[in-house]
Amino acid sequence: MRREIQNYLAHRPDLLAFIRENPFWYRVLTRNPEKIYEIEEEAKIFYGRTFPQRIDRLKEQLDFVHMIFSLFQVMGNDNHS
Incomplete structure (x- = not known):
C-alpha cells in the first residue's frame, strides 16, 4: 500500500x-x-x-420520546381517577 x-x-x-x-x-x-x-x-x-440513516435515527428517537410522554400522560391520568 x-x-x-x-x-x-x-x-x-x-x-x-x-x-x-x-x-x-x-x-x-x-x-x-x-x-x-x-x-x-x-x-x-x-x-x-449517511444523511438518510441519521434522519432514521432521529425519527426513532422522536418516536421513543413520544412514547415515553404518552406513557407519563396515561400514568398521570390513572393517578387522578
Whole structure:
C-alpha cells in the first residue's frame, strides 16, 4: 500500500478500523489507491453516517420520546381517577 494512503489512514482511525473489519479493501487500495473515496462512502454506510440513516435515527428517537410522554400522560391520568 502506498505511503500516502497509509498516512491518510493513520489520521482517520474510523477508516482504518473499517478496513481492518473488511480486509479485502487492503487489496483494493494496493491496486487502486484512488478508491480511497469509495472506502469513505462505504464506511459512512457501515457506521450509519449517511444523511438518510441519521434522519432514521432521529425519527426513532422522536418516536421513543413520544412514547415515553404518552406513557407519563396515561400514568398521570390513572393517578387522578
